Amino acid sequence: MNLAYSINAWAAYAPGLATPPQWQAWAQAPRLPLGEGQPELSEMPAMMRRRLGPLGRSAAQVAYGAHDGRLGIPVVLGSRYGDATRSLDLLADLARGEAVSPTAFGLSVHNAIGAMYSIARGDRANYVSVAAGAASPAACLVEAAGLLADGAPEVLVVCYDAPLPGAYQTFEDEPGALYGWAWRVGPARPGHPRHELRWGASAGAAPSPALPMGLDLLRFFLADDPELRREADGTAWTWSRHDAD
Numbered sequence: 001m002n003l004a005y006s007i008n009a010w011a012a013y014a015p016g017l018a019t020p021p022q023w024q025a026w027a028q029a030p031r032l033p034l035g036e037g038q039p040e041l042s043e044m045p046a047m048m049r050r051r052l053g054p055l056g057r058s059a060a061q062v063a064y065g066a067h068d069g070r071l072g073i074p075v076v077l078g079s080r081y082g083d084a085t086r087s088l089d090l091l092a093d094l095a096r097g098e099a100v101s102p103t104a105f106g107l108s109v110h111n112a113i114g115a116m117y118s119i120a121r122g123d124r125a126n127y128v129s130v131a132a133g134a135a136s137p138a139a140c141l142v143e144a145a146g147l148l149a150d151g152a153p154e155v156l157v158v159c160y161d162a163p164l165p166g167a168y169q170t171f172e173d174e175p176g177a178l179y180g181w182a183w184r185v186g187p188a189r190p191g192h193p194r195h196e197l198r199w200g201a202s203a204g205a206a207p208s209p210a211l212p213m214g215l216d217l218l219r220f221f222l223a224d225d226p227e228l229r230r231e232a233d234g235t236a237w238t239w240s241r242h243d244a245d
Contacts, residue, residue, distance in 0.1 A: 011065025058180035
């Protein structure tokens with residue numbers, strides 16, 4: 001299978017990395033972002049902004065940046081773990097026999113961040129949340145390609161994650177970092193640069209990654225590399241870049 005698309009706008013955030021020049025420099029010497037910062041997210045009303053943690057703020061901030069004020073564009077949000085910190089806190093409350101906050105539970109589900117973002121913007125477009133393990137960034141683009149094939153002129157793809165908290169850390173199989181990025185993608189057009197994604201069965205054991213797939217995909221895009229290959233759960237995913245025909 002082979003999917004082709006264009007990237008019409010982008011935005012990204014991680015602690016210490018917020019502006020395009022910072023991200024361009026990072027792509028030339030990539031490292032795992034460290035720290036516990038969060039974006040200001042001044043675009044969102046304060047009453048709603050306070051309900052989001054660092055992960056939600058990161059996702060919403062990059063969505064605002066790449067959306068460019070547009071309404072009616074389908075949105076695909078992808079996160080391997082979602083807000084696992086909030087979920088673990090709820091489980092700890094249950095284990096102590098304490099009451100669980102309905103608000104906290106509502107904000108812990110996988111589509112909560114997208115819901116908050118759409119409500120804040122008054123946007124009634126189609127929003128989809130994707131969780132596909134380590135391959136979540138790839139699955140987001142497959143979902144976006146389906147929406148483009150159905151006639152959407154553009155799709156906003158938002159990819160975000162954070163390190164697993166506390167007892168969940170034993171399940172990590174790739175480096176963890178707080179980050180978010182958004183691409184506004186459209187159909188590939190003749191005479192314009194395009195990106196392609198193809199996939200097939202994995203050839204065998206893959207080397208341990210230095211970055212989670214989502215950050216490695218962003219690095220590939222910003223560094224203008226010709227190809228990126230990543231493997232996850234028995235599938236090999238390959239991204240390639242092609243200049244205008």
